[in-house]
Amino acid sequence: xxxxxxxxxxxxxxxxxxxxxxxxxxxxxxxxxxxxxxxxxxxxxxxxxxxxxxxxxxxxxxxxx
Amino acid sequence: xxxxxxxxxxxxxxxxxxxxxxxxxxxxxxxxxxxxxxxxxxxxxxxxxxxxxxxxxxxxxxxxxxxxxxxxxxxxxxxxxxxxxxxxxxxxxxxxxxxxxxxxxxxxxxxxxxxxxxxxxxxxxxxxxxxxxx
Numbered sequence: 001x002x003x004x005x006x007x008x009x010x011x012x013x014x015x016x017x018x019x020x021x022x023x024x025x026x027x028x029x030x031x032x033x034x035x036x037x038x039x040x041x042x043x044x045x046x047x048x049x050x051x052x053x054x055x056x057x058x059x060x061x062x063x064x065x
Numbered sequence: 066x067x068x069x070x071x072x073x074x075x076x077x078x079x080x081x082x083x084x085x086x087x088x089x090x091x092x093x094x095x096x097x098x099x100x101x102x103x104x105x106x107x108x109x110x111x112x113x114x115x116x117x118x119x120x121x122x123x124x125x126x127x128x129x130x131x132x133x134x135x136x137x138x139x140x141x142x143x144x145x146x147x148x149x150x151x152x153x154x155x156x157x158x159x160x161x162x163x164x165x166x167x168x169x170x171x172x173x174x175x176x177x178x179x180x181x182x183x184x185x186x187x188x189x190x191x192x193x194x195x196x197x198x199x
Contacts, residue, residue: 026072028139028198029137029138029139029140032198035199037197038139038198041138
Protein backbone atom coordinates (compact mmCIF):
# COMPACT_ATOMS: atom_id res chain seq x y z
CA UNK A 1 0.00 0.00 0.00
CA UNK A 2 1.33 3.43 -0.98
CA UNK A 3 1.62 6.07 1.69
CA UNK A 4 2.79 9.62 2.42
CA UNK A 5 4.87 8.70 5.42
CA UNK A 6 8.19 9.79 3.90
CA UNK A 7 6.74 13.20 2.96
CA UNK A 8 5.18 13.74 6.39
CA UNK A 9 8.41 12.71 8.05
CA UNK A 10 10.48 15.01 5.83
CA UNK A 11 8.15 17.93 6.62
CA UNK A 12 9.06 17.52 10.28
CA UNK A 13 12.70 16.88 9.53
CA UNK A 14 12.55 13.51 11.25
CA UNK A 15 14.82 10.63 10.36
CA UNK A 16 13.45 7.09 10.14
CA UNK A 17 15.07 6.45 13.52
CA UNK A 18 13.28 9.49 15.01
CA UNK A 19 9.93 8.26 13.76
CA UNK A 20 10.68 4.72 14.92
CA UNK A 21 11.46 6.01 18.41
CA UNK A 22 8.22 8.01 18.53
CA UNK A 23 6.18 5.01 17.39
CA UNK A 24 8.16 2.61 19.62
CA UNK A 25 8.98 0.32 16.71
CA UNK A 26 12.23 -0.63 14.97
CA UNK A 27 13.71 1.56 12.22
CA UNK A 28 13.28 -1.40 9.88
CA UNK A 29 9.55 -1.32 10.60
CA UNK A 30 9.36 2.34 9.57
CA UNK A 31 11.38 1.62 6.42
CA UNK A 32 9.18 -1.36 5.51
CA UNK A 33 6.01 0.71 5.94
CA UNK A 34 7.44 3.72 4.06
CA UNK A 35 8.47 1.63 1.07
CA UNK A 36 5.02 0.02 0.99
CA UNK A 37 6.42 -3.44 1.58
CA UNK A 38 4.68 -3.87 4.91
CA UNK A 39 1.13 -2.74 5.65
CA UNK A 40 0.68 -1.77 9.29
CA UNK A 41 -2.19 -3.09 11.37
CA UNK A 42 -5.11 -0.77 12.10
CA UNK A 43 -3.85 0.06 15.64
CA UNK A 44 -0.39 1.01 14.30
CA UNK A 45 -1.91 2.99 11.43
CA UNK A 46 -4.00 4.87 14.02
CA UNK A 47 -0.88 5.58 16.10
CA UNK A 48 0.87 6.92 13.00
CA UNK A 49 -2.14 9.10 12.13
CA UNK A 50 -2.33 10.43 15.70
CA UNK A 51 1.40 11.23 15.68
CA UNK A 52 1.03 13.29 12.49
CA UNK A 53 -2.25 14.75 13.70
CA UNK A 54 -4.14 13.59 10.63
CA UNK A 55 -6.35 10.75 9.43
CA UNK A 56 -5.35 7.26 8.26
CA UNK A 57 -6.81 8.03 4.81
CA UNK A 58 -4.57 11.10 4.53
CA UNK A 59 -1.48 8.94 5.01
CA UNK A 60 -2.30 5.61 3.38
CA UNK A 61 -3.48 5.48 -0.20
CA UNK A 62 -5.59 2.56 -1.38
CA UNK A 63 -3.94 1.01 -4.47
CA UNK A 64 -7.35 0.76 -6.14
CA UNK A 65 -8.02 4.51 -5.83
CA UNK B 66 22.20 -3.06 12.09
CA UNK B 67 20.44 -6.34 11.46
CA UNK B 68 21.47 -8.10 14.67
CA UNK B 69 21.25 -5.28 17.21
CA UNK B 70 18.54 -6.14 19.73
CA UNK B 71 16.48 -2.95 20.08
CA UNK B 72 13.37 -3.81 22.02
CA UNK B 73 13.21 -4.88 25.64
CA UNK B 74 11.26 -7.97 24.57
CA UNK B 75 14.06 -8.90 22.17
CA UNK B 76 16.71 -8.49 24.86
CA UNK B 77 14.65 -10.60 27.30
CA UNK B 78 14.23 -13.21 24.54
CA UNK B 79 17.98 -13.43 23.91
CA UNK B 80 18.74 -13.57 27.64
CA UNK B 81 16.18 -16.35 28.21
CA UNK B 82 17.45 -18.22 25.15
CA UNK B 83 20.99 -18.08 26.49
CA UNK B 84 19.88 -19.21 29.98
CA UNK B 85 17.83 -22.10 28.57
CA UNK B 86 20.77 -23.24 26.44
CA UNK B 87 23.03 -23.22 29.50
CA UNK B 88 20.43 -25.27 31.42
CA UNK B 89 20.23 -27.66 28.46
CA UNK B 90 23.99 -28.22 28.30
CA UNK B 91 24.22 -28.73 32.08
CA UNK B 92 21.22 -31.06 32.23
CA UNK B 93 22.41 -33.10 29.23
CA UNK B 94 25.87 -33.42 30.75
CA UNK B 95 24.51 -34.38 34.21
CA UNK B 96 22.05 -36.90 32.77
CA UNK B 97 24.77 -38.53 30.72
CA UNK B 98 27.04 -38.63 33.79
CA UNK B 99 24.30 -40.23 35.95
CA UNK B 100 23.59 -42.93 33.33
CA UNK B 101 27.29 -43.68 32.85
CA UNK B 102 28.32 -43.77 36.51
CA UNK B 103 25.23 -44.47 38.66
CA UNK B 104 23.37 -46.86 36.30
CA UNK B 105 19.82 -45.96 37.41
CA UNK B 106 17.01 -48.51 37.03
CA UNK B 107 13.22 -48.62 37.02
CA UNK B 108 10.99 -45.60 36.60
CA UNK B 109 13.87 -43.24 37.48
CA UNK B 110 15.39 -44.07 34.08
CA UNK B 111 12.37 -42.55 32.32
CA UNK B 112 12.35 -39.48 34.53
CA UNK B 113 16.07 -38.87 34.07
CA UNK B 114 15.92 -39.44 30.32
CA UNK B 115 13.29 -36.72 29.96
CA UNK B 116 15.25 -34.07 31.89
CA UNK B 117 17.40 -32.79 28.94
CA UNK B 118 14.24 -32.51 26.83
CA UNK B 119 12.66 -30.00 29.23
CA UNK B 120 14.93 -27.01 28.45
CA UNK B 121 14.63 -27.88 24.75
CA UNK B 122 10.84 -27.61 25.03
CA UNK B 123 11.36 -24.52 27.17
CA UNK B 124 13.23 -22.85 24.30
CA UNK B 125 10.14 -23.21 22.11
CA UNK B 126 8.07 -21.68 24.90
CA UNK B 127 10.59 -18.80 25.08
CA UNK B 128 10.03 -18.09 21.38
CA UNK B 129 6.27 -18.10 22.03
CA UNK B 130 6.77 -15.73 24.96
CA UNK B 131 8.79 -13.38 22.76
CA UNK B 132 5.99 -13.30 20.18
CA UNK B 133 3.54 -12.48 22.97
CA UNK B 134 5.76 -9.77 24.51
CA UNK B 135 7.12 -8.07 21.38
CA UNK B 136 5.17 -4.85 20.87
CA UNK B 137 6.62 -4.20 17.40
CA UNK B 138 4.25 -5.99 15.04
CA UNK B 139 6.76 -5.96 12.17
CA UNK B 140 9.35 -7.78 14.31
CA UNK B 141 6.63 -10.23 15.37
CA UNK B 142 5.78 -10.93 11.77
CA UNK B 143 9.46 -11.56 10.96
CA UNK B 144 9.83 -14.14 13.75
CA UNK B 145 6.54 -15.85 12.89
CA UNK B 146 7.55 -16.08 9.22
CA UNK B 147 10.97 -17.45 10.14
CA UNK B 148 9.33 -20.05 12.41
CA UNK B 149 7.17 -21.16 9.49
CA UNK B 150 10.32 -21.50 7.38
CA UNK B 151 11.93 -23.41 10.24
CA UNK B 152 9.01 -25.82 10.59
CA UNK B 153 8.65 -26.28 6.82
CA UNK B 154 12.38 -26.74 6.30
CA UNK B 155 12.80 -29.16 9.20
CA UNK B 156 9.83 -31.31 8.18
CA UNK B 157 10.87 -31.31 4.52
CA UNK B 158 14.50 -32.18 5.18
CA UNK B 159 13.69 -34.90 7.73
CA UNK B 160 11.11 -36.43 5.35
CA UNK B 161 13.63 -36.42 2.48
CA UNK B 162 16.27 -37.92 4.77
CA UNK B 163 13.90 -40.65 5.96
CA UNK B 164 13.26 -41.73 2.36
CA UNK B 165 16.97 -41.57 1.61
CA UNK B 166 17.49 -43.84 4.62
CA UNK B 167 14.75 -46.26 3.53
CA UNK B 168 15.64 -46.55 -0.14
CA UNK B 169 19.14 -45.20 -0.73
CA UNK B 170 21.00 -46.49 2.31
CA UNK B 171 21.63 -43.11 3.91
CA UNK B 172 22.62 -43.38 7.59
CA UNK B 173 19.88 -43.22 10.21
CA UNK B 174 19.40 -39.77 11.69
CA UNK B 175 18.19 -39.25 15.26
CA UNK B 176 14.76 -37.58 15.56
CA UNK B 177 16.52 -34.84 17.56
CA UNK B 178 17.96 -33.55 14.29
CA UNK B 179 14.48 -32.32 13.33
CA UNK B 180 14.86 -29.76 16.10
CA UNK B 181 18.35 -28.82 14.91
CA UNK B 182 17.07 -28.43 11.33
CA UNK B 183 14.25 -26.23 12.64
CA UNK B 184 16.72 -23.79 14.21
CA UNK B 185 19.04 -23.84 11.21
CA UNK B 186 16.21 -23.00 8.80
CA UNK B 187 14.77 -20.44 11.21
CA UNK B 188 18.17 -18.78 11.64
CA UNK B 189 18.95 -18.68 7.93
CA UNK B 190 15.49 -17.47 6.93
CA UNK B 191 15.40 -14.44 9.28
CA UNK B 192 17.94 -12.25 7.43
CA UNK B 193 16.52 -13.41 4.08
CA UNK B 194 12.99 -12.42 5.14
CA UNK B 195 14.33 -9.05 6.34
CA UNK B 196 15.92 -8.46 2.93
CA UNK B 197 12.45 -8.64 1.36
CA UNK B 198 11.42 -5.55 3.32
CA UNK B 199 14.48 -3.38 2.59
